[in-house]
Amino acid sequence: MKTSTQQPTIGIVGQGAVGLLAASQLALRHLPCHLLTRDPALSVLVLNFRQQQQEHSLLLNCHKPQQPVQLLLVPVKAFSVGQALQQWLPSCAADADIVLCHNGMGTLELAQSKLQSGQKLWFASTTHGALKSGPHRLQHTGVGRTVLGPINALACQSSPPAALLAAALGPLEVVTDILPVLWQKLAINAVINPLTALLMVKNGELTKPQYRRQIELLIHEFCLVAQTKGQTFDPQTLCQTVLDVAANTAGNFSSMQQDRALMRPDELEFITGFLLNAAAEAGIAIPAHQQLYQQLRAVKPA
Ligand SMILES: NC(=O)C1=CN([C@@H]2O[C@H](COP(=O)(O)OP(=O)(O)OC[C@H]3O[C@@H](n4cnc5c(N)ncnc54)[C@H](OP(=O)(O)O)[C@@H]3O)[C@@H](O)[C@H]2O)C=CC1
Numbered sequence: 001m002k003t004s005t006q007q008p009t010i011g012i013v014g015q016g017a018v019g020l021l022a023a024s025q026l027a028l029r030h031l032p033c034h035l036l037t038r039d040p041a042l043s044v045l046v047l048n049f050r051q052q053q054q055e056h057s058l059l060l061n062c063h064k065p066q067q068p069v070q071l072l073l074v075p076v077k078a079f080s081v082g083q084a085l086q087q088w089l090p091s092c093a094a095d096a097d098i099v100l101c102h103n104g105m106g107t108l109e110l111a112q113s114k115l116q117s118g119q120k121l122w123f124a125s126t127t128h129g130a131l132k133s134g135p136h137r138l139q140h141t142g143v144g145r146t147v148l149g150p151i152n153a154l155a156c157q158s159s160p161p162a163a164l165l166a167a168a169l170g171p172l173e174v175v176t177d178i179l180p181v182l183w184q185k186l187a188i189n190a191v192i193n194p195l196t197a198l199l200m201v202k203n204g205e206l207t208k209p210q211y212r213r214q215i216e217l218l219i220h221e222f223c224l225v226a227q228t229k230g231q232t233f234d235p236q237t238l239c240q241t242v243l244d245v246a247a248n249t250a251g252n253f254s255s256m257q258q259d260r261a262l263m264r265p266d267e268l269e270f271i272t273g274f275l276l277n278a279a280a281e282a283g284i285a286i287p288a289h290q291q292l293y294q295q296l297r298a299v300k301p302a
């Protein structure tokens with residue numbers, strides 16, 4: 001259902017870094033949305049949003065929407081997707097656009113099983129960087145881009161919610177097949193995240209020659225698994241892509257490093273774990289990823 005001004009009701013799950021980035025950029029473009037938070041008593045979030053050396057004081061709306069949500073953005077950790085959909089899909093219109101946005105893979109079947117038959121499922125893969133340094137402070141740490149693609153059959157036949165996604169997390173590219181994008185992001189996260197989390201270093205450390213052999217091995221194994229799912233990558237090019245991301249985000253800690261440093265749950269099961277499951281299904285051994293997984297789980301058991 002649309003409001004009188006024809007602006008669809010937008011809901012953003014949570015008040016995490018990516019969700020607040022999306023809400024802030026919408027607010028700066030005078031496109032209001034509802035933050036769907038865990039705290040039912042919270043009506044407004046006061047946010048200091050820092051972007052490109054500019055500080056913005058924003059008031060973000062946390063009221064439960066009166067109208068069914070037409071566009072639901074779900075920028076939560078992969079392990080929260082099932083519960084987030086369970087909680088917030090009842091607030092959505094029967095023909096709503098639902099947009100997942102997370103690192104890792106392995107949530108798509110679960111998400112599809114929770115949707116009503118008229119709801120469209122999309123995935124937005126973003127390279128933006130956002131850091132929440134306190135409950136009221138968000139910094140846009142890296143200007144990136146977002147690729148949006150359909151997941152379920154209905155989304156494949158529908159127009160994408162491109163204008164709103166572009167306002168929230170643009171520049172936006174819309175693709176008809178998002179899987180190659182998700183697999184490439186998986187490769188980046190399957191190398192940078194576990195290594196930085198194990199070594200407790202910033203991403204840039206991995207550009208040093210001493211890590212080159214291990215990264216090449218991880219990428220080689222990744223390519224074998226991806227191939228079994230119909231995703232073909234050139235190992236050398238992919239290795240260079242991973243090193244470029246590490247160099248471009250040299251001063252940042254990866255999300256997995258931050259999660260482990262702060263003793264929060266991490267996305268290892270949806271990154272390395274997903275890869276290990278796919279390898280097992282295909283009967284392929286990927287010892288370099290297996291070892292990383294075991295080392296990380298030994299440091300903090302699942
Ligand atoms: N931050 C970044 O720069 C980037 C992050 N990503 C990926 O995007 C995803 C989101 O990242 P990020 O924003 O950093 O993650 P956060 O953990 O900061 O944000 C997710 C937020 O959603 C909340 N949440 C989860 N489930 C619900 C629910 N049912 N109802 C209400 N709130 C809920 C969480 O609350 P609670 O903590 O209480 O569970 C948390 O505050 C991750 O997969 C991440 O790897 C991708 C690119 C960049």
Ligand SMILES: CC(C)(CO)C(=O)C(=O)O
Nearest residue numbers: 103192249253254255256
């Ligand atoms: C690309 C990278 C590795 C940037 O830090 C990331 O997505 C993450 O930290 O989760």
